[in-house]
Amino acid sequence: MSLTRTGVLAGTLIVLLAGCGGSRSSQAGAGSSGTSLHGSVTVLAAASLTEVFGTLAERFRAAHPGVTVKLSFGASSALAQQIQAGAPADVFASAAAKNMQQVISAGGATGSSNFAANVMEIAVPPGNPAGIAGVADLARKGVKVALCQAQVPCGATAQEVFSHAGVTVRPVTEEADVKSTLTKVETGEVDAGVVYVTDVRSAGGKVKGIAIPDAQNARTEYPIAALSKAPNPAAAAAFVAFVLSADGQSVLSADGFEKP
Amino acid sequence: MGFGFLLLPLLALLVRAPWRGLHRLLSDSAGLTALRLSLECATAATALSVLFGVPLAWVLARVRLPGIGLLRAVVTLPLVLPPVVGGLALLLALGRNGVFGRWLYSATGYSLPFTTAGVIVAETFVAMPFLVLTVEGAIRSADRDLEEAAATLGASRGMVFGRITLPLVSPSLLAGSVLCWARALGEFGATITFAGNFPATTQTMPLAVYNRLEVDPEQAVALSLVLLAVAVAVLVALRDRWLRPGGGL
Numbered sequence: 001m002s003l004t005r006t007g008v009l010a011g012t013l014i015v016l017l018a019g020c021g022g023s024r025s026s027q028a029g030a031g032s033s034g035t036s037l038h039g040s041v042t043v044l045a046a047a048s049l050t051e052v053f054g055t056l057a058e059r060f061r062a063a064h065p066g067v068t069v070k071l072s073f074g075a076s077s078a079l080a081q082q083i084q085a086g087a088p089a090d091v092f093a094s095a096a097a098k099n100m101q102q103v104i105s106a107g108g109a110t111g112s113s114n115f116a117a118n119v120m121e122i123a124v125p126p127g128n129p130a131g132i133a134g135v136a137d138l139a140r141k142g143v144k145v146a147l148c149q150a151q152v153p154c155g156a157t158a159q160e161v162f163s164h165a166g167v168t169v170r171p172v173t174e175e176a177d178v179k180s181t182l183t184k185v186e187t188g189e190v191d192a193g194v195v196y197v198t199d200v201r202s203a204g205g206k207v208k209g210i211a212i213p214d215a216q217n218a219r220t221e222y223p224i225a226a227l228s229k230a231p232n233p234a235a236a237a238a239f240v241a242f243v244l245s246a247d248g249q250s251v252l253s254a255d256g257f258e259k260p
Numbered sequence: 261m262g263f264g265f266l267l268l269p270l271l272a273l274l275v276r277a278p279w280r281g282l283h284r285l286l287s288d289s290a291g292l293t294a295l296r297l298s299l300e301c302a303t304a305a306t307a308l309s310v311l312f313g314v315p316l317a318w319v320l321a322r323v324r325l326p327g328i329g330l331l332r333a334v335v336t337l338p339l340v341l342p343p344v345v346g347g348l349a350l351l352l353a354l355g356r357n358g359v360f361g362r363w364l365y366s367a368t369g370y371s372l373p374f375t376t377a378g379v380i381v382a383e384t385f386v387a388m389p390f391l392v393l394t395v396e397g398a399i400r401s402a403d404r405d406l407e408e409a410a411a412t413l414g415a416s417r418g419m420v421f422g423r424i425t426l427p428l429v430s431p432s433l434l435a436g437s438v439l440c441w442a443r444a445l446g447e448f449g450a451t452i453t454f455a456g457n458f459p460a461t462t463q464t465m466p467l468a469v470y471n472r473l474e475v476d477p478e479q480a481v482a483l484s485l486v487l488l489a490v491a492v493a494v495l496v497a498l499r500d501r502w503l504r505p506g507g508g509l
Contacts (some may be wrong), residue, residue, distance in 0.1 A: 075474070077475075080479075090337070149471060149474075172461075173462070174456075174458055174459075175457065176457075176470075184456070188355075188357040189355050190373070235276075
């Protein structure tokens with residue numbers, strides 16, 4: 001299993017390489033008898049799923065020792081684009097319905113199931129240098145804010161929060177995915193970033209979370225699908241089923257994800 | 261076959277280019293803003309590289325000291341270092357919590373990341389070695405007899421450099437500047453890592469191409485065409501001035 005959180009370009013390469021391995025292995029597996037799964041399953045998942053999908057992949061491998069899970073994380077918008085460009089992946093887990101819909105419309109998948117949900121939180125460096133107390137503080141002059149790009153689910157959901165709160169936030173940088181937004185906060189280069197509650201949680205003590213009140217917060221649902229051109233369709237279906245199973249759901253809720 | 265490998269991707273860019281909508285895609289204000297920012301930053305980075313790079317090139321070519329090899333290695337390093345690593349190094353040095361950046365920030369409240377100045381610093385870091393090495397080679401091969409003659413006639417060291425050495429190396433200085441400018445214009449990794457990505461302040465053309473690819477692939481291709489055109493223009497300029505037989509680099 002390779003746990004990678006790389007740039008989108010590097011991610012594409014990994015996916016391409018992983019895909020080659022997958023098709024070879026599934027051909028080899030086709031000849032063997034029985035229902036046990038073989039080969040590798042390549043999962044493209046939203047950056048916010050980095051930690052929890054690492055755990056899920058380990059559990060899945062424990063249940064199916066013959067399968068290698070290859071994970072590649074990135075912005076859902078970038079992953080959707082890679083799938084449309086023909087990246088040979090088996091499973092897509094998106095942080096927003098929109099990006100899954102793009103893949104389905106292009107014929108990359110026939111349908112999807114929601115497996116989790118997430119809400120936003122403000123992340124600040126441990127000392128909270130700018131004294132951020134709520135969403136309105138992000139619009140203050142001189143406060144350096146990092147957001148995700150508008151087409152990335154974390155960017156779109158953050159904009160929903162701002163419109164609920166009636167503020168206009170002008171960030172200093174728009175990052176490619178939620179983990180790079182979080183990194184800008186962890187390194188202390190910005191005063192605040194808007195990320196998912198699960199990202200603040202997985203960052204441990206490296207950032208401090210400032211909760212967003214329910215009235216202002218926005219929620220995104222995570223769909224998952226086995227891809228139509230999956231090199232290893234059996235393993236793809238099994239991985240999706242595992243994420244949706246009671247075991248998979250308990251791993252997700254232990255990491256702070258909400259039920260869809 | 262090697263030629264085809266180099267040529268094919270560029271041909272694909274031309275084949276898939278949205279020629280019909282090109283005008284609309286390029287006159288889009290986001291594209292124009294990125295183009296202007298790129299041109300300004302690359303030019304500023306080239307000016308800084310000339311200012312600091314020419315004296316450095318002279319030292320590398322003329323000073324005979326133990327450790328000069330090490331100095332040259334350090335100057336060459338950004339050429340072979342992945343730009344994203346360069347950007348990370350700049351962040352650790354000059355960021356708000358960086359080794360030097362924290363002094364700057366506590367003294368002035370100013371930090372380079374997420375500013376246009378940060379883009380220029382990142383581009384200079386990556387592009388300056390092109391200028392230094394080009395000029396160093398020229399100084400090294402310049403005719404020392406002329407310099408010595410001028411010195412014998414009473415010219416000061418600075419005067420020799422300004423009146424003899426600099427004119428001798430000026431074709432290479434120009435070539436080095438163009439290379440440096442072209443490299444700065446295409447800079448991506450160090451810029452996005454150190455300076456971030458925001459339209460009109462730090463989103464240069466390569467960052468805009470990368471960003472638009474997810475949203476509007478046609479516009480990404482259109483912006484790429486502009487960069488390709490600039491690269492071709494640079495080559496044409498180099499050919500006319502310096503790549504004719506007997507010319508310098």
